[in-house]
Amino acid sequence: xxxxxxxxxxxxxxxxxxxxxxxxxxxxxxxxxxxxxxxxxxxxxxxxxxxxxxxxxxxxxxxxxxxxxxxxxxxxxxxxxxxxxxxxxxxxxxxxxxxxxxxxxxxxxxxxxxxxxxxxxxxxxxxxxxxxxxxxxxxxxxxxxxxxxxxxxxxxxxxxxxxxxxxxxxxxxxxxxxxxxxxxxxxxxxxxxxxxxxxxxxxxxxxxxxxxxxxxxxxxxxxxxxxxxxxxxxxxxxxxxxxxxxxxxxxxxxxxxxxxxxxxxxxxxxxxxxxxxxxxxxxxxxxxxxxxxxxxxxxxxxxxxxxxxxxxxxxxxxxxxxxxxxxxxxxxxxxxxxxxxxxxxxxxxxxxxxxxxxxxxxxxxx
Ligand code: MRU
Numbered sequence: 001x002x003x004x005x006x007x008x009x010x011x012x013x014x015x016x017x018x019x020x021x022x023x024x025x026x027x028x029x030x031x032x033x034x035x036x037x038x039x040x041x042x043x044x045x046x047x048x049x050x051x052x053x054x055x056x057x058x059x060x061x062x063x064x065x066x067x068x069x070x071x072x073x074x075x076x077x078x079x080x081x082x083x084x085x086x087x088x089x090x091x092x093x094x095x096x097x098x099x100x101x102x103x104x105x106x107x108x109x110x111x112x113x114x115x116x117x118x119x120x121x122x123x124x125x126x127x128x129x130x131x132x133x134x135x136x137x138x139x140x141x142x143x144x145x146x147x148x149x150x151x152x153x154x155x156x157x158x159x160x161x162x163x164x165x166x167x168x169x170x171x172x173x174x175x176x177x178x179x180x181x182x183x184x185x186x187x188x189x190x191x192x193x194x195x196x197x198x199x200x201x202x203x204x205x206x207x208x209x210x211x212x213x214x215x216x217x218x219x220x221x222x223x224x225x226x227x228x229x230x231x232x233x234x235x236x237x238x239x240x241x242x243x244x245x246x247x248x249x250x251x252x253x254x255x256x257x258x259x260x261x262x263x264x265x266x267x268x269x270x271x272x273x274x275x276x277x278x279x280x281x282x283x284x285x286x287x288x289x290x291x292x293x294x295x296x297x298x299x300x301x302x303x304x305x306x307x308x309x310x311x312x313x314x315x316x317x318x319x320x321x322x323x324x325x326x327x328x329x330x331x332x333x334x335x336x337x338x339x340x341x342x343x344x345x346x347x348x349x350x351x352x353x354x355x356x357x358x359x360x361x362x363x364x365x366x
Contacts, residue, residue, distance in 0.1 A: 001168035001175075001182075002214050003032065009173050010057055011064065011127065013120075018071075020064040020123075024051045025169060029210035030308045037061075040069040040082050047089040047096075050201070054170020055244045055280050056130050059095030062086045063126045066103045067119035074112035079104060091293040092253060092331045093244040094282040099126055127172045133277040134174035136345030141180025141240070142187065144273065144348070148237045149189050157218075158184070159237050161194040161227055164255035165207040166242020166275060168215075176275035177242040178211070180343065185217045193219040194230060198255060200301040200328060224257050228264035239265045239272045240343075246274070246281045248363070250336030250351030251288025256329055262338040271340040274351070278344060281356065283363045288333040295330040302326035 001008065011022050019038040026049065027033045035051060037043045043065030046052050052061045069082030083104050087097060103122050107115045148158050160181055167175035174182065184191045193212055198204035205221050212219040222230070230236050239261055245253040252258070252274045265272040285291045303320045320326060339351035349355035357364040 001173060001211060004214070009127070010169055011052065011060055011172060013064075013124075020061075020068070022046060022052050022061065023169070025053060025207060026051055027314075028169075029206050030314050037064070037068065039072065040065055040085060043068055044085050044089050047086070053203070054165060055093035055095040055242070056133075056171040056176065056277065057169070058090060058093050059099035059279060060123070060127050060130060060172050062089075062096050063099045063103050063119075063123040066100065066107070067116065067123050070107065070115040070119040074115040076108075076112070079107055079115070090295060092295045093280070095244075095279045098279045102126070130172040130277070131174060133279070133345040134171055134176060134179045137176055137275050137277060137343050138174065138179035138183040140345065140347050141273070141275065141343040142183045144238065144271070144343075145180055145184040145189060145191065146187075149184075152237070155190060157190050157192045159192050159194060159230075159235055161196065161230070161236045161239045161261065162208060163196040163204065163224075163239075163241045163258050163261055164198045165203040165211075166254075167208050167211045169207045169211055170242060175211075175242075176277055176280075177240045178208075179275065181217065181240065182215060185215070191217065193217060194227070194236060195219050195221045196224050196227060196257065196261070197221055198257065199224055203255065227261050228268075231264050231268040231270050236265075236268075236270050239270055241272075241274055243274050243276050243280050244331060245285075245288075245292050246276045246342065246351075246356075247285040247288045247291070247336075248281070248283045248356060249286045249288075249353045250339060250342065250356060251285075251292075252276070252334045252336070252339055252342075252351065253288055253292045253294075253331050254334065256332050259332040259334045259338075262334040266338050272334075272338060273341050273343055273348075274334075274339055275343045278346075278360065281344075281360070281363075286353075289335070292331075292333055294332070297328045297330045299326040299328060302328050
């Protein structure tokens, strides 16, 4: 995607070959700051403190984190320690475990001396593969948007509602939920995106809006509570969201508030699609509500808000009366029955074990 007109990824190896560089997403949209990660601890902190976030990018950063760990100490003990430290950073997105297990399986069978180079190669591969997966989602999802364009009056705006940031910033490039949207925009379809602000961290208002702006996609930021009203008025043609973990039966875990959008979509017969690259599918789980760990984040994210003041400085303000408690569950689970379809890199399928099984037969238990 473009930043000030320049194609940019969200993570890349530093030019001197000793570190990895990321965009500090906690500073967007008010500052575009690049941060250098040179150690395992710095990579783990970047994930925990959400300098990088979004399921695919968390996985990619973890792969680079293992490379940083192997550069410092390629022993078996250090590999196990680094795997555990990175896995503990955030609990919900399964891409983290997927990337770490894949790296450990590859590195564990090598002699320690060969691990740093192999870890680097694998981190590069995981990043490049992420881009290809998202291109697959773009190809699979574009016909859904085209079908709406055909149905609507010629040239009428196609309104797509999205929640959180499942865009370029949540991945290495392109995004998942945004991939079909960017493809439609580049194909000349008149897409317009309703961007849920996504309290409490405002990934929609701060990140999705910023990246759509950079890419020139028409969009409007709305309060999280506005989606149902817009659907009732016929102003949403499609809901398209990302996911942190999909069960083998099609339950979808995503940013808190996604479930409410799915309920409103069902009540108003608005199609509700989830962009789900295969590393976000947890083939070991069958019941999302019971089995997916939901991250509980700090009360401060609820009680405080950051923004830019009129004088240009960025400040944090308090929202709540002192003494009020706040709770901050960061994700929720949308039951498969509310999901119209899953958009994967292999095509669109029903959010069911059978639907997923058709596209990914290698994961079906025999
Ligand atoms: O807490 P975050 O910002 O990491 O949550 C991100 C989301 O919920 C995204 O929608 C999800 O990771 C899909 S990203 C392609």
